[in-house]
Amino acid sequence: MFLELVGAFRCPRPHDLTWLVALALDLEDRDIVEGELGCPTCGARYPVVDGVVDFRGDAVASARRRTVAPDARALSELAMRAAALLALTEPGGVAVLTGTWAAAAHDVVALTENVNVLAIDPPYHVASGFGVSVALASDVLPLRPMSVRAIALDTAHATTRFAASSVAALLPHGRLLAPVATALPDGITELARDQREWVGERLQSVKLGRGKRASASPDRG
Ligand SMILES: [Zn+2]
Structure with a gap:
């Protein structure tokens, strides 16, 4: 980590x-x-x-399920889709990939410039290191408000609670990607959708305590 x-x-x-x-x-x-x-x-x-930090607490002591890694071509396609939808062409910052998206964590690092990838509950083959950090999460994303630039949620992580904690963790204009069946969370504006996923952008101001109305039209008083 x-x-x-x-x-x-x-x-x-x-x-x-x-x-x-x-x-x-x-x-x-x-x-x-x-x-x-x-x-x-x-x-x-x-x-x-x-290298794997475990936020699940004592209650969940279950081992990670050992799974077979997808083939290189599938991982490369998944990484390209994630990088494009999450707008990771700009260098720097932290991008979060959950579950099935996290399978391509190292491929995303290879495609991008100085982007650190946090893989949440990735498949077993994803090791920590070389730009990828691995964490196991409970029912919320264990990140501070406005700490990351992009988050991809897979079906297992697209719960109301996890999505709300993801919105909070995004920087303003940060991108959130989720399966189409997921309701658009508060604070996210939809940018595009296809048969599989929608991608949205976090609004400048989200109701998180003392929010300023940054998107209000300029006052000519
Ligand atoms: Zn505590």
Whole structure:
């Protein structure tokens, strides 16, 4: 897990926002390979094992399902679709790929310039490192408000709760991609849709506490 991503994470438990504290037991380059993220507010501890940070909590101790990696061509096509729909041609920032999208995490890194990819609940073959960070999530995206530029939700992650936490985690004008069956969450304007997915953009101002009416027309008073 990329060290600089630690500042983007939040404790998924329902309490006020706090930064998580990283305890890196084994650091390779700028990736935490073994360690722990701790929440100073509620005391929750999230282990990092083989570079994978697990936010699911003690209740879910189930191992990740071992699956066969899709072939290279399928991964390359998936990565190109994700990069195009999420507008990842501009360099920099963090893009989040959940579930089936996360299968192409390393291909997306290869296609883009200085974009860090956070793979949430990826298939088993996706390893952490080389621009890809891996996290296992519960029912919300464990990221701070306005911390990432783009998020792709697969069917398993397109729940109302997960989608709402994703909108909150997006920067203004950040892109959200979801299956067509998913209702457009509050705060997202639809840009396009086809038979499979819609893609939308986060509004400048979203009702998250003290929101300014940034999109209001200029006042000529
Ligand atoms: Zn906490």
